Amino acid sequence: MRITSQQNPHVKYLVSLHKRRERDLNQQFLVEGVREHQRLLASSYQIESIWYCPEITDRSEVASSLLEALQERATAGATQISSSVFSRVAYRGSSEGVISVVNQPTCTLSDLPICSIPFYLVAYGLEKPGNVGSIIRSADAVACDGVIVCNPRTDFFNPNVIRASIGTVFSVPVAATDPLQLLQWAESHEINLIATSPNATNSYTDTDLTRSCGIVIGEEQRGLPKSFLKHVAHTVRLPVLGEGDSLNAAICAAVMLFETRRQRSDT
Structure with missing residues (x-):
């Protein structure tokens, strides 16, 4: 079957998944891009269906071989769509001609792995999908x-989260929660919450990050609420020596993640 009309119900459904409301309602999301699909295939995520434009995939050996691998995993198989339909469905300009519909997994605290001395990254109140995706990418780099x-003010399966993470969202365990559940979970698993704050007295390099911990990064403009900070084990600061008074949340997270990995590698 080949779909050429943008008014086709399947096409309208695919376009609707650009919106968080529809992703949450249907518990499905879209994946685009070669690297993202390669990491999707390496994961246990369930692929529902594939939508591809042969006019695009036939021009690339990588896209063609990727399409074959995806077809083997897709529950509902693959459907051809015209270039005009593909342009309508694709969230970004270049997607190598393949789009997948993937079922959302559960993303709760109980789904997270608990090892002997774990460390997690907690992003509090972040709303920019690019920041969330970049944080996941950094977390993957240090085996967080x-x-x-x-x-959460955005979801893990926003197209820009997936893109900024270059698909590592499929390999890094993720969870969404609220402050009360987070504090209860951390206490029950003896995980020290260590929050970054410009008002902290201790530098991040002088803080022991080798124990079980959760590094908490706040929203860029507002930071972390005082009502939350009073419950964390430690607050730390990242020295800012220039004219700016803070760092981008994703950069702050990357610094903390790599410092945590450095300390653990030295012990």
Whole structure:
């Protein structure tokens, strides 16, 4: 079957998944891009269906071989769509001609792995999908045990989260929660919450990050609420010596993640 009309119900459904409301309602999301699909195939995520434009995939050996691998995993198989339909469905300009519909897994604290001395990254109240995706990418780079979004203002399966993470969202355990559940979970698993704050007295390099911990990064403009900070084990600061008074949340997270990995590698 080949779909050429943008008014086709399947096409309208695919376009609807650009919106978080529809992703949450249907518990499905879209994946585009070669690297993203390669990491999707390496994961246990369930692929529902494939939608591809042969006019694009036939021009690339990589896209053609990727399409074959995806077809073997897709529950509902693959459907051809015209170039005009593909342009309508694709969230970004270049997607190598293949789009997948993937079922959302559960993303709760109970789904996170608990090892002997774990460390997690907690992103509190972040709303920019690019920041969340970049944080997941950094977490993957240091083999962080999971990324937790507290009071999420975006979802893990926003197309820009997937793109900024270059597909590592499929390999890093992720969870969404609220502050109370986070504090209860951390206490029950003896995980020290260590929050970054410009008002902290201790430098991040002088803080012991070799124990079980959750590094908490706040929203860029507002930071972390005082009502939450009073419950964390430690607050640390990242020295800022220039005119700016803070760092981008994703950069702050990367610094903390790599410092945690450095300390653990030295012990």
